Amino acid sequence: MTKTLADQIEDVLPQTQCTKCGYPACRPYAEAIANGEAEINQCPPGGLEGVRRIAAITGRAVIPINPVNGFERPRPVAFIDENLCIGCTLCIQACPVDAIVGASKQMHTIIPSLCTGCDLCVAPCPVDCIVMYPVTDDLTGWDAWTQEQADAARERHDLRTARLQREREENDARLAAKAVAKMREVTAEATNTPEQLAEKERKRAIIAAAIERARQKAAKE
Template sequence: MSAPLADQIENLLPQTQCTKCGYPACRPYAEAVANGEASYNQCPPGGAEGVARLANLLGKPVIALNPANGPERPRPVALIDEALCIGCTLCIQACPVDAIVGAAKLMHTVVPSLCTGCDLCVAPCPVDCIAMVDVTGANTGWDAWSQQQADDARDRHDFHGMRLKREKEENDARLAAKATAKLQALEAEAAASPEDLAEQARKKAIVQAAIERARLKKEQMAAAAAGTGENHE
């Protein structure tokens, strides 16, 4: 049984996760192409070879790369000027494959072998200390990238997404625990000082409302995740 069309398209993309196609990552672009919502010539990192690969899969003619999405070019790697870096972590947050290491208020650096050349770290930098340096000479598109590099980049991007999801869940759990503890403290306060019931009831209602909002948001996220999983099957 052949894989779904979106999976086959995604397998032909370079997995730089650069958003130049107009979508937030390679997977959404693959789904858009499969659904007929996007053309197969919107991936600059794949270049002309990438367009040809997708055209062959889709049974369509080879067409030129859409210039609106950017030019085919040699693969760049981000380079941080360590003397200018202020340790703001904005580039770390922007990197879709966790290729930048560092900590708040400390110098950051790029791991060249992990960088996909997506450019996404450049714009957020408040001190303009990141440069994109070509590392593949005259080789562009798929000639500047390998299938193994693409596969590795996809794995890192998937891990990046799972890490962010886990960190958010852990933070939400901490906030929920604090809200529950606050509610318990208010209930204990009400039991100890019944003369101020109106004010205590108001505070309790605020905390209960916050807990309920967090519960509903968690259910919505779970439902959305379940829907995404169904779409990938």
């Protein structure tokens, strides 16, 4: 199978999924570059070496990292202070590669070997119990990251994305089934007076509208 330009660009991105490029993940950024909608210097985790790799694929000139997107730096890893963690799960929801484990109202823990240093778990924490520690000394960009780590992070991100989509679809299906059951219940109600008939029709219209909204939502996803 021949790879598209976006595929080739995505292959040389570090897959930290940090959104510093201004896009929600590495793939959308790769597509934006391929479409001429983004510059090749918007990925601080890839650093100047990352710019060189993209330039080699696209034929564009090598340019410095755009400071608007951040700066090349040693790779950090998140750490959670267990004495402050309240188990709110907001960091788990924010992590793009499932590198955080824990349950509601229980202490959470970062798995260092899985953490991409994206920083996305820091801002949502309501008690400021997450800090980022540099773990690569003076090594930055691709010198602080390997292709094997990038490939593994990409796989975890894709698996997480697929899981969240499946959970949304399952939840929508449950809500739709509940609405259908309710409509049947309303239809089966005994109605003798005009007032009862009107009430039944009102309920049926509300439920039908809810089902249609769920259908339209599922069609857009």
